[in-house]
Amino acid sequence: MGSSILTAKRAGAMQKADGEWIYALFERGYESNVYPHTDHWSAVALGNYAQVMRRVFSHATSCEGGMLRSRNGSIRPENYIASWRSELAKPALLRDRAIDLSVGSSCYSAVPESQLDDVRLSLIRAGFESRIDELVGGSLSVSLHADIDLLLSIYGNSGPLSVWRVLKEYDCGTSQIEVQVPSATKTAMERMPEVRCHSIDQHNVLVAMGAAPWRHAGWQYSAVGSFVTDVAYPVEMEAPGFAKKAIPAFRDAVSNAPQVPSATRITVTRSPEGTEEWRVRRADELARTLGLVAEDACAPxxxxxxxxxxLNREDTDRLLYGLGSFSDEQLQWEVPVTRAGAEPDPAFFADDVQLSLCLA
Incomplete structure (x- = not known):
């Protein structure tokens, strides 16, 4: 399986009449398994600071699993995010120009015919119903600056289409401007939720965040990816600088997590409402393997x-790996509480990070 190789980044920005800054983000790169390795620019996000940063955090999850790398090797999600923050602080001026929103059968069309209904619905929701006839008639030409809200309704984070269809890297001018982005706060790590984690096997981890119940978080890189989007992003928007320290702290926690205590109780609900049939069969198979029901019977x-x-069975590896096939609704984990006075492993903590872990 190949990876996306990132070779350059660039941000463009324009200011709306109400003073809000809108950014267009561009990345240059190539796919490692496509030859020759010719990199090219592509627009990856359009929106205000919070909106484009949501896309940045989403892309950062690919860094953790190795699917997004640089020519020199791996990229840490926290470094990828920090580098984009630097780009957003000194973007190029996004030049105004006319954009033809032509409807066509090509997969590269500004508006593919196959997604015209989705675009029409987005325009209605954003209050641009009056422009639909122009779009369908093939005569809708808009200004990048004056009609930015219309473009955002189609190509922004919540829109049905990707922004590469209408914006190119050369839309960024040569003039660099300074835009104030949220400054990192010294108290950002005070927002770090309590983190408890255990290793299920060599790759998979059990995690509980704050008051939330324990859940099978999948492979370690997947657990970190979920933390990046579900925890680090919303906190970063309120406490800038959080992601830079919190992501490596969480990574260290899952990387060094002790094994799930043997006394941990796992309760399986065979078929919660909405459970896929294959997951129900998985519960039946587990109950039979553990000798809880006859070979041809369904689980309770x-x-x-x-x-x-x-543990300590010939099929232990298969059974532990199989726990990942259950939904969160099917499994309830009851992990014994750390005995009073037990000291957490210092390897879980960096000198400047406070992270609460449940260790057995």
Whole structure:
């Protein structure tokens, strides 16, 4: 499987009449398994600061799993995010020009015919219903500056189409401007939620954030990716600088997590409402393997067992790996509380980070 190789980044910006800054983000790169390795520019986001940063955080999750790299190797999500913050502080001026929103059958059309209904609905929701006839008639030409809200309704974060269809890197002028972005706060890490984690096997981890219940978070890189988008992004928008320290702290926690205690109780609900049939069959298979029901019987509606029941067996690896096939609604984990006075492993903590972990 190939990776996307990032070779350059660039941000363009324009200011709306109400003073809000709108950014267009561009990345240059190529796919590692496509030859020759010729990099090219592509627009990846359009919106205000919070909106384009949401896209940046989403792309950052690909860094953790190695799907987005540089020519020199891996990129840490926190470094990818920090580099984009620097770009947004000194963007190029996004020049105004006319953009033809032509409807066509090509997959590269500004508005593909196959997605015309979605675009029409987006325009209605954004209050641009009066422009639909022009669009359908093939005569809708808009100004990048004057009609930016219309463009955002189609090509912004919540729009149905990607911005590369209408914006190019050369839309950025040569003049660089300074735009004030939120400054990092010294108290950002005070927003770090309590993190508890255990390793299920060599790759998968069990995680609980704050008061939330324990959940199977998948492979370590997946757990970090979920933290980036679900925790780091919203906190970063309120406490700038959080992501830079919180992401590596969380990574260290899942990387060094102790094994799930053998006494941990796992309760399986066979078929919660909306559960896919294959997941229900997985519950049946587990109950049979553990000897809870006959070979041809279905699992009880609810059954439980100790994590230790899965260990020291010939099929332990298969059973532990199989826990990842259940939905969060099917599994309830009851992990023994750390004994009073137990000291957490210092390896979980950086000198300047306070992170609360549940260790057994």
């Amino acid at each position: 509606a609810v059954f439980s067992f100790a994590f230790g029941d899965l």
